[in-house]
Amino acid sequence: MSSTLFRPLALRARAAPARRVVADDRMRAAVAHRLACEGTGLxxxxxxxxGVSPTGGPAG
Structure with a gap:
């Protein structure tokens, strides 16, 4: 058996996603899940x- 079979998924060599999308807290979970399942990098x-605080007001 190959030793690479037992390497953690994060350490296996993979090509970078062909498509990438900038995501933030405004993106719905269902949309993020669909994009990830399609192979899109988030x-x-x-x-x-x-420039927005986590509570929704101006950062600073």
Missing amino acids: LWRLAADR
């Missing part, structure tokens, strides 16, 4: 990166 962006 680049998560924090609310603070948009």
Whole structure:
């Protein structure tokens, strides 16, 4: 048996996704799930990166 069979999934060599989407807390879980199942890479962006606090008001 090959030793690569027992390597954790995160350590197996994979090609980068051909399609990537910027996602944040406004994206619905169902949409994120569908995109991930289609093989789309999701680049998560924090609310603070948009200039919004996690509570919804202006960051700062």
